[in-house]
Amino acid sequence: MESIQHRARTLIAKAGFDLLIKHSDIGLNRWHTVRFKDVRMSTEELEVLVKLYPQYVMWLASGQTAPEIGQTSPDYDEANRNLSQPNAG
Secondary structure, eight states: OOOHHHHHHHHHHHHOHHHHHHTSSOOHHHHHHHHHSOOOOOHHHHHHHHHHOGGGHHHHHHSOOBGGGTBOOHHHHHHHHHHHSOOOO
């Protein structure tokens, strides 16, 4: 099973550094370090991700989803998006 840190890195990649910097007091160097280096993530970084992606809180913390209460994951949302857009080919 993936770790919280791995799931957080997925959200950092999804958000992009520009959005993360815009919505936090955390600088580019720290976000870059957390994303690409093997360092311990702080609660401050996690709080930013939770604020940006409240629909992923359960997945971020546990790796589980509960779509019936609006708690999904990036992969779950991507799969649903693909199902709702049938291939025109």
